[in-house]
Amino acid sequence: MERAFFLLFASIAVASACGVVLLKNPVHGAVSLMACFIQIAALYILLHSPFLAAVQLFVYVGAIMVLFIFVIMMLEIRQATLERFLPGSKYIALVFSVVLGSAMLWLLFSSPLLSQIPPPTPSATQGSVSELGHALFTQYLLPFEVVSIVLLVALVGAIFMTHKGDG
Amino acid sequence: MAPLSWYIALSASLFVIGLYGVLSRRNVLIVLMCLELMLSAVNINLVAFSFFLSHLGGQIFAIFVITVTAAEVAVALAIVIAYVRHKGSLKIDEISIMNG
Known part of the structure; x- marks a missing residue:
């Protein structure tokens, strides 16, 4: 049951993170990032840290993202949205990120140390x-x-x- | 419950997505948002290890990371506002006045 919830939250988080990177309009990107932060707060609840989930909602969604949307609305953004990516560096950055990500995942799943951590025993406090x-x-x-x-x-x-x- | 490696894998993928945004996007506000995404991905790691190792240090560190992020965003947006008021551009490849 908890795994199903993890997969749900994780997939929405990754999808909305891709939205932040790929969407053209900065306001859409900000709303997408808000959705991602809410999923991360839900993951904190799965990790038995309700205080951090509340802080995540208050600080990130409540303060930081509102500040971002405020600044986006205050500044003139039309000329900056015409071209999404930096000229020339789009594919180099993609290759670099993919290589780094696959290296991290390979190190993670090939590590023998990870299986040595015992499953936690949830106590009341x-x-x-x-x-x-x-x-x-x-x-x-x-x-x-x-x-x-x-x-x-x-x-x-x-x-x-x-x-x-x-x- | 979900194993620790799932949380680390999620954190790594969010970090890489944010890194791609930081490296490739042109709008400085979106670059800042992707930076937030990377910091949040690191926080998932800290909280997951804090839970699986039954040690509170990770959660406390995550609280500090969130606080410093709030300070960083305030200063960064102030710099962006001051810059746009001065030069009228949000393109990150044109922000080079410190370049001499």
């Missing part, structure tokens, strides 16, 4: 929000604070760069 919060605020407190400073700096930088005038 594993991956729960309280456990995650406890780890975040004790063991990982310093990275948490650093990330908050990074967010603050990014906020100030974004406002500064889009500010009209002599800044």
